[in-house]
Amino acid sequence: AQSVTQPDIHITVSEGASLELRCNYSYGATPYLFWYVQSPGQGLQLLLKYFSGDTLVQGIKGFEAEFKRSQSSFNLRKPSVHWSDAAEYFCAVAQFSSNTGKLIFGQGTTLQVKP
């Protein structure tokens, strides 16, 4: 069965420091991978997605992610974190068949940013 694991439940970084959020997936074929961000009390906003092609994907708000098939990973990175980046981040994989297109989410990583 497909699954997504985000090993870090909470991460705290200082403002201006670099950030990497880990995501590992289990999927039999070429995965379609996503990172979403959720601010408190809000819905989910898509940061970036990987379908095929270049394994380094650029997203909004200065985020990027790298797909590594050999490691089954899709880690999210940002070179310099801003206080407004504090939120919860979800990695997801899309499951396709003739009858569905659902997303399977990881448990989420809560990011705190220290001033």
Add this chain to the structure above:
Amino acid sequence: NAGVMQNPRHLVRRRGQEARLRCSPMKGHSHVYWYRQLPEEGLKFMVYLQKENIIDESGMPKERFSAEFPKEGPSILRIQQVVRGDSAAYFCASSLLPGQSTKDTEAFFGQGTRLTVV
């Protein structure tokens, strides 16, 4: 173009009552997905609907939960005889094309309905 609209944003129900959650997809979108987020957890898929059809309900609890997406009007997630364990945030997403099978397809999420059962 308004985004995915969910209402109400907050809903309080007593045990045993019914909860009706509404989702209006983005204009032109005919594919709707419902997800549930329990406290301290990620989102779990519940059901995928197209206009007038349930395509995949593999994540729906077997009892008390139902969903519809009529030809006219919003999609409705209905929970009968709510229990405390139903307290969660329920998110709706919509997309233009089925699933996420093309590079230009994205599922847009609403802000969710936070259900509290007292």
